[in-house]
Amino acid sequence: MADPILTLSGITKTFPGVVALDKVSFDVRPGEVHALVGENGAGKSTLMKVLAGLYHPDAGEIIYQGQPVQIDNPLAAREKGILLIHQELSLSPELSVAENIYLGAWPTNALGVLNKRKLRRDAQAALDAMGCSFGPDDRVGTLSVAMQQMVEIARSQAFSANVVIFDEPTASLTDTEKDQLFTTIRGLQRQGVGIVYISHKMDEIFELTDRITVLRDGQVQGTVTTRETDATAVTRMMIGRTLEAYFHKADSTFGEEVLRVDGLSLQGQFEDVSFSVRQGEVLGFYGLVGAGRSEVVETLFGVRKADRGTLQWQGAEIPLPTPRQAIDLGMALVPESRKEQGLVLMMGGMENTTLPHLASYARSTVMDRGKERATFDEYKDALSIKTTGPDQPVSTLSGGNQQKFVLAKWLCAGPKLIILDEPTRGIDVGSKSAIHTLIAKLAEQGLAVIVISSEMPEVLGVSHRVLAMAEGRLVGEFEGDAMTEENLIDAVSHHLARPAAE
Amino acid sequence: MSATNSITKAGGHSSVTRLLMRNHIWVFLALTIVVFSTASPYFLTINNLGNVLTQAAFIGILAIGMTLVMIDGEIDLSVGAILALASALAIGLQDHIGIWPAVFVGFLSGAALGFLNGTLVALSGMHSFIVTLGGLIGIRGLVFIYTGEDALMVGDFSYTEYPEIYLGPISLTAMIFIALALFFQWILSSTRHGRETYAIGDNIDAAHDAGINIKRHKIINFTLCGALAAIAGILLSMRLGTAEPNAGKVWELWTIIAVVLGGTRLQGGYGSMWMTIGGVLTLAVLRNGLRLLNTPNYVELMVMGTVLVLALLIDKLLSRQEA
Ligand SMILES: Nc1ncnc2c1ncn2[C@@H]1O[C@H](COP(=O)(O)OP(=O)(O)OP(=O)(O)O)[C@@H](O)[C@H]1O
Ligand SMILES: [Mg+2]
Secondary structure (H helix, E strand, C coil): CCCCCCHHHEEEEECEEEEEEEEEEEECCCCCCCEECCCCCCHHHHHHHHHCCCCCCCEEEECCEEECCCCCCHHHHHHEEEEECCCCCCCCCCCEEEHHHHCCCCEEECCCEECCHHHHHHHHHHHHHHCCCCCCCCCCCHHHHHHHHHHHHHHHHHHCCCCEEEEECCCCHHHHHHHHHHHHHHHHHCCCCCEEEEECCCCHHHHHHHHHEEEEECCCEEEEEEEHCCHHHHHHHHHCCCCCCCCCCCCCCCCCCCEEEEEEECCCCEEEEEEEECCEEEEEEECCCCCHHHHHHHHHHCCCCCCCCEEEEEEEEEEECCCCHHHHHHHEEECCCCCCCCCCCCCHHHHHHHHHHHHHHCCCCCEHHHHHHHHHHHHHHHHHCCCCCCEEHHHHHCCHHHHHHHHCCCCCCCCEEEECCCCCCCCCHHHHHHHHHHHHHHHCCCCCEEEEEEEHHHHHHHHEEEEEECCCCCEEEHHHCCCCHHHHHHHHHHHCCCCCCC | CCHHHHCCHHHHCCCCHHHHHHHHHHHHHHHHHHHHHHHCCCCCCCHHHHHHHHHHHHHHHHHHHHHHHCCCCCCCCCCCHHHHHHHHHHCCCHHHHHHHHHHHHHHHHHHHHHHHHHHHHHHHCCHHHHHHHHHHHHHHHHHHHHCCCCEECCCCCCHHHHCCCEEEEEEEEHHHHHHHHHCCCCHHHHHHHHHHHHHHHHHHHHHCCCCHHHHHHHHHHHHHHHHHHHHHHHHHHHHHEEEEECCCCHHHHHHHHHHHHCCCCCCCCCHHHHHHHHHHHHHHHHHHHHHHHHCCHHHHHHEEEEEEHHHHHHHHHHHHHHH
16 A cells, blocks of 8 residues: 555644644645545644644644655645645636636746746646646636636646645535536546545545544544445444434424415526415425536526516515625525625624524614523534634634524524525534434424525435526426425426427 | 516616716716806816816826725725825925936835825725724825925926926916826726726625635735825925925815716716716816806805715716616
8 A cells, every 4th residue: 555645644733723633634645636535624634734834733743755745835835745725715717717716826037027928838838637628728617617617626636736625615516516626536546646525415425535534623533444334324423423314394383474476587597487386385406516506496486586586475475685685584594605695704693693693683782692692502513513602703614604693693583484595505414414404493483494405315304395497597396295206306307308488 | 478578677777878878977067167168268268278278187197096995895085195295205306316206205105105004904894984083084184294294486487387288278287187098098998907996896696706805906006096095295396496294185075076077986986087087077067167257265165065966966866867
């Protein structure tokens, strides 16, 4: 077996109030894909940021290509051949693809004048090596998320990386794009690159990786060979208990119809969408990323303006609302992107949670801190949020824990209809089932719930009824025994296989 | 497959429309020129256009520095005060150390104050709005102390003859403005420092992660901005032959207006000297045209204010379409 190209031993990193990494040892061999898994806040991203020169460890040693090294800054890491593909993409949208690939290391002459020819030629070579369909001069802001990710990965070719770290790379990719990514990763693997792969998706981990290292509360629980283990064992290492492998479907009696949508259309996004949802019902929306599901619910919530369509709220026809009106009616939308929507990054988790409902937390105009604190504690426990306290700025929370505060913020409003768009994206397996349980509980309390998900087991597991969507159209509705994976796949692929109507 | 195709590239506009959308200010400028040409027979004369260019040069040179700082995502409110100080020093010191040494000291004062602004912003983490607002007040105070609250007069009148150098209808002042603008456009588009200016304003985290030295970078741009403001001040002192303590008052606002009018983004990451030239010329043409039509001063201000809001509105609408 090849010697490790990179070995970390005894790495410790503390932040005020948390030991993010506690004497972590970890190694990567050339040509392997090494999975790093653990709950939200376990320390995965922190460990990789140490490797990428973004954080300096308090203690511990890094051995790279047989030599002890110090990684002082991101550029040093990249020059050594260690490349981090961030959890949140790290690109400048206004700059070109070529400029982004070489960001911070542009070729210049002695006077600092850019050698644009060389920059473009080198970038083209890197893109060719990966089989990208876009060119070095394209502006990054005009590319899709998947293509932007390819731009980051192209850096591995440009800097002839020996170690490439992927931090939850598939969170916003479609299935086709994910397959492309895996092909790229296997290509890197063949070149002898050592790969670290962070993900919460067990199927991906078992499809792609050779070894798995599990982190819990900043400590390594163990490293296992993927072939010799299974998802149950890995999950047990992650959360310290066995996870019940079934979904908890709400056991509710359906009440009055809360929302009915008729013929909702928005040019270029979706066509003629009609459906309804009742009290106590969980309605699932299944479809691939890009099918138009998010656009539909954003329109219901007034974020987008529909071209056509009518809306009935609790039996009465109403005009399409603005977001403020939607909130006042009793709708809540938990959007899919936590970064842009929803959180004030400098504020603490408690203030973020109560922000949209300040009126109900104030006595006349003075905030009732005790009541706020109670809400905070309630959701911290219900969603097992890892935070040092109500005032820790959410910007310093791990990605998954930020996501949980977005959820908490909308849940505590006590809405009549709650729309959850990819509620478990980037959330660890343990908390995932906590969120599923919470969804069931909400429905049992009589709320109408709409859940959008690209994960079939999830959408089938939590919903009473599922709508399948493809290319902006509803292509199937399934209930009871008809709710099967085959039926959903059939409905979606059948539609996609048809030649486009226009 | 079409599901992925539909999201591969945002927007379906041709490169020509995109070019127009991103350079709307030149369309706007052309419109104002057409309007004033039909309204006043004097407007479209070589002489008058030469004048417009000279009048535009002072705000223009300030705007060059402001553009650099604004693409970085910062702002410099002290440029008007730096201009006044440089012009006061350039004139006030002449009797003691001679013309060119005085000019040089004036120039250095601007560069040094810019450096100070940049260092404070980069090292303290304070917002540049606050730092340079302090600069605006403090430096203006310095000017009043130095001039003793009176205008300084030039002793050697050969000093005021340099701006009388003309190439055809184009004054030396205007030439310097154009040359500086072209030079800094080249810096922005072709040097590492220039492109990194965009990278920093656009996504400071990405720039930091890529190992770009953000602090040094910002200090350089603030220094350039201060130095350019000093150049504008020196040129102004040559043109007027006096240095008033109130010179350049509220010019920082006109400068910001010109830059923003051009289309450079206040949040940073986007803009160019071409846009800024467009914005500066549009402001100058408006002012000149309105004066030719004998518009009262307060009406002029109202028109300019309206134009600013309109231009930004157009910009907003266009960029929304592009997205
Ligand atoms: N800059 C910081 N300041 C304070 N605490 C931090 C900082 N960065 C991370 N932490 C804390 O360190 C812990 C580990 O965070 P990290 O981002 O490494 O988790 P993660 O394993 O990547 O989780 P996720 O799966 O949610 O992305 C968390 O408790 C987080 O709040
Ligand atoms: Mg993380």
